[in-house]
Amino acid sequence: MSESTRTSIIVHFQGEKLLLSADRVLYYPAEKTLVISDVHLGKAGHFRRYGIPVPTEVNQNNLTRLSQVISQFNPERLLFLGDLFHSETNSEWVDFQQWRRYHATLSMTLILGNHELYSAQKYEDLGLQVLSHLDIKNIRFLHHNEAPITHDHGPQSSTLTPAYEPENHTQQIDQMKASPIKGWISGHLHPGIKIQGKGRQRIILPCFAHYPDQLVLPAFGTFTGLHLITNKTPQIIAIAENELILLRQAT
């Protein structure tokens, strides 16, 4: 595994070639679509509204990085996998509006996440197409797939972390019956992995979690925490600063 570090990596998922990048994004070349999850815009502002001082640069930094990945991949469509906005409207929405105008020609789609508090109209006004999920071929893009199909979950994580309670998913199940969806790409979890080494060293990194039928993206936003996933996950692509590291399940 000497060639295990680089800034991007290609994975094969449900017969499609997908590019994972150390910039915490996924690029789908065949569809010219850039997929980004959990930006949590406006979070810093939300904290400030409640008297907790968080520097304005936090939000600016997220927007700057968004612009950078756009110019890097030059996509035709930007797909946000939910939690683009952290909370209620605040001045950071205005920043986003400006940023949106700057990228006016680019088509942007938002899949609603649990942090999106408002009706679709509010987001459509910002120039975003709003969906509950998006199906491309037999892959479904959504915010959170709360019942991953074939793999083992962490030790009872759902019972003790009520943060990830199922949202309204009856509709999704109905549609699942209708179309032959075989793979799910989602965000929501903010996956992180702990690596241990000799000399009692430990490092925690954000990562992509890759299962046969599911791919979970890391959170794009910087002012967000991590949720540690189990190292039983078949394939983990960890992000160390600006490089990717492939960690396979130890067998």
Added chain:
Amino acid sequence: MSTAKQPIKPSKSGLNQVHNWFTNNHWEIFTFQQECWLAVQDCKEGILHAPTGSGKTFALWMPHIIRWLDAPKQSQKGLQLIWITPLRALAKDMERQFRQSLAAFDLDIQVGRRTGDVSASIRKKQEQSMPQVLITTPESLHVLMAQKNHERYFKRLHSVVVDEWHELMGSKRGTQTELFLARARALKPEVKTWGISATLGNMEEASEVLMGTEERHQNSVTIKANIQKNIRVESILPKSVEFFPWHGHLGVHLIDELIPILQRSRSTLVFTNTRGQAERWFQELLERVPEWAGQIALHHGSLDRKVRNWVEESLHDERLKIVVCTSSLDLGVDFSPVETVIQVGSPKGVARFIQRAGRSGHQPGATSTIHFLPTHALELLEADALREAVRHDKVEPRPPILSPTDVLLQYLMTRAVGSGFTAEPTLKELRSTFAYRHLSEQDFHQIIQFLCTGGPSLQAYPEFAKLEIDEKGRYFVGNHTIARRHRMNIGTISSDANMQIKYLSGGRIGTIEEWFIGQLKEGDRFWFSGRRLELIRVEQMTAYVRRASSGSAKVPSWLGGRMSLSSNMSEMLKESMLKAVTYYDYEQSRQSPNLIRPEQSPKSSVEIDYLKPILAVQQSWSMLPGPNQLLIEKSFSREGCHLFFYPFEGRNVHEGLSTLVAHRIAKLVPITFTIAMNDYGFELLSDQDIPIQQALEQDLFSTEHLLTDIYASLNNSELAKRRFREIAQIAGLVFQGFPGQGRSTRHLQMSSSLFFEVFQSYEPNHLLLQQALDEVLFFQFDEIRLRQVLNRIQTGDIAYREPKRFTPYAFPIMVDRLREKMSSEKLIDRIKKMQAQLIKHV
């Protein structure tokens, strides 16, 4: 005390009546008590220097009885006396004592308690009509000051008594006490302050901090209770030293030696250092001697108040034979003394040890015996060190905390949430405290600005609205959510979220740190409150449990059990160590007639004698460092390269020194360390060979560039980040949510470490980051202390060994799991190495 209820004829003066009451009860009036009564009558203020259990409470309570007896009834309205105690648990006992004596004199004076565990309805009643006497804690007073118009409560305030001042001083709660005193004095300049303190190494300073200003201090009095206490220290030893583990912190291997002592004694307190340790001991004792069920109890700070009250009352009524406890029973009013006191593991400080010993044999002049139960072999030396420290009365000083930014931010918010404040008089008030005596106008305004704008510049952060200013220059909080949040947050000077533990049927058992419950699955079992419990489910900060009949169960470990030896203790320990080595050398020389041996046998003690076989192992595998010798050992294991240093300077100094040493080695080669330490020494562990020889050649312990290196190693270590946790909590950045409120507050939760990182990248000069650095510099990197230690190492010699196995000195450090990090490698290189290792194992 049951006879105390006889009413007394109101014909004589108050003082006479109190005298009679004492005589009727066959109590002696001590000189210091009388001195206090007269001093208070003379409108003096000051500090009473008296140990627990000496009658200190009556010394400062009786003068108020006298005053009320002498004064006309109408002058007795309103809050007159505030009695501040550091522990909620003490408040109740205080209340009972006060009520008893008031009843004896037939005085119509109300006594109230106002602490975190008093119900909201009682607090509401108090606010409508304050009792004349209020027993409370520093936090509760700050909550009170966060009320609008709180000024009205203090109109008739006569005195504030700060009990157990030695316990509060040197902590941020001490600073909170200072701030309250300044407020009370500003509202009512005639208010008198009295402090009660056990012996401290800096008594003079203790008085100065309490009085606030130089002038007040000059006019105050110090009264000393001349109570001589004899303390005997006895070690509990196993049959043979071979049975002694080289590491550990529980000490249960000595249970068979302890049981006979417990059997002989009518009542015993077993002091442990952590709550987990107390749970374990309680469980082991019951398993070993089941017939003690009902006569043995557990007491620690996480247990529900009702449970603790019951234990305290039962102890008082002599219904319990054994109580296993933590520092929760350290302080305390004069509940009846016990016959025997046991100390499990190092007490870490001389003052604490003396205080615990004083729990037995309360009669003046009597000898208190304290049994010391070491948890591992080397800890035996501490018994010897403690005995010497007690003999020479080496009680440590408690330096007061100077100008903490987080407490000031919290206080200004409290004032703003309350009645609001204006800048000028507030600064004046702040400067009348010891802590903020030198607060500059510039710093003060910077702090206010921080609360108003949230950022470093005058221009406010968008939507930031914490502190606002009205046209009259009064600062206030307009946003109700912020005000409510602040009130909730005052007083939580503990940084871990606590969860309630409740039975399914509803009974409360106590609280436990969230992270412990987070490790458990439903159906897992754990020990708590001396019971085996099964986790049923977790709901909104409450863990529901039921009794589990059998099966193995985990013992919770609470964080925060890692105290450092006080500097006095480490000094004494070092001496005991040298004594042991000298004695060992002497014994060896006697066995080989060729060696010249000293004329006189060096001093020894039971403990030192006992340790001989272990010292022999240390000697043969490595060496026994003598005076002015620093031993460094290097060994290898599957984990990598271990480097041990033994300066015997106490955990705090080792924290700084180890980081400095790691930093200097890491400058030579790219390398990553994890660092562990105890009171004796520290360990650097790395996955690669550590170039110690090269480092020593390049003056590893030089005092040159010390300050530069300290700052550099600070930035590379996590020490400041850890300090920042508490600061973020006090300053109100980290918020645990309202009780019973789930989701909506979660949008506002963020770990302190993420704040730390954000501030580091965008506002490196942030006020609170600065404070975190200052605190590390004060506690771990005390430059003067470090310089002294480095000088001592440089003038002495360094002994370097490469033992094949971990030595008795190394073992207790090596097994420590809690580690610091320090790295000069690139992140990506570290991960690559880790991966390479991972693959080798597969």
